[in-house]
Every structure is written in C-alpha cells, then in structure tokens.
Amino acid sequence: MTETDPNVAHERAGEALGAEIASADDVRRALTRMAHEIIERHGSASQLVVIGLQSGGLEPAQHLAEQLERIVGHDIARGSLDVAFYRDDLALRPVVPEAATDIAVDLDGKVVVLVDDVLFTGRTIRAALNALSDFGRAKSVELAVLVDRGHRELPIRPDYVGKNLPTARSERVDASVRGIWLGQQERSAS
Amino acid sequence: MKNLLSIHDLGKAGIIDVMNVAESFAEVERRTMKKVPALKGKVVATLFFEESTRTRLSFETAAKRLSADVLSLSVASSSVKKGESLKDTLKTIESLGIDAVIIRHRSSGAPLQASRWLDDIAVINAGDGWHEHPSQGLLDAFTVRQAWAEDAGVKPIDTGAELFAGKRIVIVGDIAHSRVARSETLAYKALGADVVLCAPQTLLPSDTSSWGVEVTHDLDAELEQADLISVLRLQAERGSGECVPSLREFNADFAMTTTRLRALKPGARVTHPGPMVRGVEIASEVADDPRCLVTTQVTNGVAVRMAVLYLLLTGGNQGLEGVGQ
Incomplete structure (x- = not known):
C-alpha cells in the first residue's frame, strides 16, 4: 500500500471503518517498542532480515526496519513476500499480480522477522513459512504483527505484537500505520 | 473461462491478466528454488499429435514448477496407433481424473472439439493446424x-x-x-x-x-x-x-x-x-x-504457461475472467 490520504485509504466503497482502537501515533509508538524488543533479543541485528507480507505487512515492515536502523545505526536487509502460490484456499482468492515477492538476500543463517498487519487464523503465516523455506534455511523466523485478534486455526503465535485485540470472528479489523479500527463486518477470512 | 483455445476468447483484459500474472511467475523463475506448490494434487496431460520440442517441454516445465503431476502421452506409442479415435482417447483421459489436457493437433479446431467432449477438464490449445497457437x-x-x-x-x-x-x-x-x-x-x-x-x-x-x-x-x-x-x-x-x-x-x-x-x-x-x-x-x-x-521468448514461455495453467486450474468457476479483481 502506498502513502495516500488516510480517509481514502480506509474507506472501501463508502464503508465506514468502525471504531478507532488506536491512532497513527499509537501504532508508531508500538512499532518503536517492537523494534526495541527485537534489538534486546538480537543485539547488533547484523543477521536480521525484515520481510513484509503482501500487501498489508509492507508499510509496517518499512517502519519497523527504519526504527531498527535508527537504533543500531546501520542498514537492515528488507524484503517483501507474496504467499498467493502457497495458500491452501487458492480458488477462493483473486490473484493480485501487483503483489510481488522481492527477497534479494540468501536467507541461510539469517534471523527473519516476518511482518503482517493482522494475525487472525494463522493460515497466511503458515503459507509464508512454506514460502520462506524456498529462499534458504533461516536460523530462525519470528513474527511481528500490528494486531493479534485471536481465532487461530493453526499452532502459530506472534513474537512481537503491537496490540492484542479480542474480537468476535464476525468482526472486521483494519490495521495500518495510520491506525487500528474495529468494524462490524468481516470482509473475508484473512 | 475454463479453456484456452484462442486468443480471441481472452480479449484485451484477459491478455493483460495473463501477462501480469506471468510477471509474478517470472520472479519465481529467477529464484534458486523455482518450484511453488500452487497446483499440488492437480494432474496435467500433454497430448501431442504433432511433433514439438519447445512447446511440450515448456508446458511440462511450467506444470512441474507449479507442483502439478504431468502425464506425457506420446501418440506414436499409444492406442491412437491402433486406430483409437480422438474422442475415445480424450474420454480415457477424462476417466483417469485429469485436470487439464494440453493438445497439439494437425487439424484446426481439434482442441475446440475436445473441449465440447470434456466437461470437467481444462483444454489448452498448444497449436492446431493453421489456426492458432x-x-x-x-x-x-x-x-x-x-x-x-x-x-x-x-x-x-x-x-x-x-x-x-x-x-x-x-x-x-x-x-x-x-x-x-x-x-x-x-x-x-x-x-x-x-x-x-x-x-x-x-x-x-x-x-x-x-x-x-x-x-x-x-x-x-x-x-x-x-x-x-x-x-x-x-x-x-x-x-x-x-x-x-x-x-x-x-x-x-x-x-x-x-x-x-x-x-x-x-x-x-x-x-x-x-x-x-x-x-x-x-x-x-x-x-x-x-x-x-528469441532466447528470451523461450525463457518467458515457461512463466507465461505457468500463468495460463494457474489461472485455468485455480480460478474456480471464474477461471481467466476471475483475475485482477
């Protein structure tokens, strides 16, 4: 997602987003805290690769990488990952060819931090783990999300969480660096 | 759309969809590990009544890169030589539960005819007579x-x-x-x-x-x-x-x-x-x-055929028309 007018970016077909759970400032503060947690665990961060999941994870991944770079004072390797070809529900989802995978570094021995906007069933992360293994044998893979909304269908848990948000299955969560919203109607399983 | 018989059926939007999805597969082709599980469990058969090197290899490579299983029916050593009709050969393939058949035939319109006989199988034209490829x-x-x-x-x-x-x-x-x-x-x-x-x-x-x-x-x-x-x-x-x-x-x-x-x-x-x-x-x-x-064309052939197989076999009822929403 590119930097656009937040009001436009968050109104799909005139739909209201629901209640604001967190502001843009809240989200940025959470990303800064998550960056510090990553550094506490990994020190100099020289082996870190921050990979954003297409498409909601890209912006948070950029911000997280920038915070990490600010703290450690050197460049952090980045990438993006599209898991469309690894999903188990292909027939249910449209293809988004604009969502490209771009992982320029060999992941052998690296510490990968996967970044996504909302953690829900865990199926996207399952697909991402499969996809990542095609790019080398990472030393470890960790998961950072802006929102953990529960309802996991697989044994997957996040390592760094912006906000834990208890939700009903039918509710809809929108999360980006512009804020977090909780609405009444889930668009589709994510 | 369930079949790829002619460019005519795709139209401008369909052609652009295939090219755009093929760009994603071109990225897969540049990886060290060039295989993705998108068509795991699907079976694709190539049925070539005319000789071919690059088209058959290209389609088979594409199917394998998508983790589909590939059956390669060589007409020279098949029951076609015993006088079996095209219809019976296709019905045999249908009975085996195959998901897509890629046909090359010397007669224009053979893939179209095949698609009329086959209800649940995607038919891909890999060259029919003087008609289309x-x-x-x-x-x-x-x-x-x-x-x-x-x-x-x-x-x-x-x-x-x-x-x-x-x-x-x-x-x-x-x-x-x-x-x-x-x-x-x-x-x-x-x-x-x-x-x-x-x-x-x-x-x-x-x-x-x-x-x-x-x-x-x-x-x-x-x-x-x-x-x-x-x-x-x-x-x-x-x-x-x-x-x-x-x-x-x-x-x-x-x-x-x-x-x-x-x-x-x-x-x-x-x-x-x-x-x-x-x-x-x-x-x-x-x-x-x-x-x-020319060499780029051969390289790109795999990514484009991956896109065609992917769109036809994962698009549900929408097939090629379902992309790019």
Missing part, C-alpha cells in the same frame, strides 16, 4: 512488453497495454501456414498495435480482409518504421516449398538479413517463435544479435 502469441506479447518496458524504464506490470498503442508490428514470412501469425495478430491487435503482414502472395492467407491488418510484399519499405519484426519459419512440412520459386529468392526478398537489421530504427526488436532455420528466414548474425529476443 495462443500460448505462443501470449508469450511473444509478454516478451515484447518486457523489452519495451525496460527501454522506457518502467515495470511491465504498471503499463497494461499502453506500450503497444501506436506501435507498428510487421509479421513476415510464411503467414498462410502459420498459427503463430494468427495468434500474434489477434494479441497485438487487441493490445492496440498496428499489424502489417509481409509475405509473397503465395504465402498469404487467401482473404485477410477481416483481419484488420495491412498487407505488403515489400519488407524493405517497412524496416524504417517498424517497432517489431516478427519473423516466421518457412514451414516446409506444410508445403511452403511449393509456394516459393526457390529458397534463395525467398531469402532475398523476405528474410531478416544483417543488411535489413541495420536498416531498422533504434530500439526496434526482432522475434521468432522457433524453431529457427538459420540462413532461410533469418540470418545467423541476426539470430544472435541482442535485438533478437
């Missing part, structure tokens, strides 16, 4: 768009069909016998380019009035304006030999020679669907020139 037309358009996008310094996926608008594409050689010429013409026209067919009268289809193209017998007059020269093979096995006085005369008037390559405007490209016959329709030096995209 849609995946070749798609990969040629994909390759050309990539080259033009690189020249313009933009990502192909961001351009849609823009780069084809106002371009002048000259298809030269044995057009009458070429299914590639038909698929390319349909694809390039749909994307907004102007198409010129250039051949001796004997190698032109009897009536091209409905094609919406210009026709010429003078290749030299086209060189300065052309943005792309698509060179076709002289198809000796389909009787092209009787249509030209001699190979030397054909070569003098209609082959892509080094002299003609020099006459092209800067940035113009040359394509050839292969197999090339060096020294007949294309000079060896032209074939090896960086402006000639």
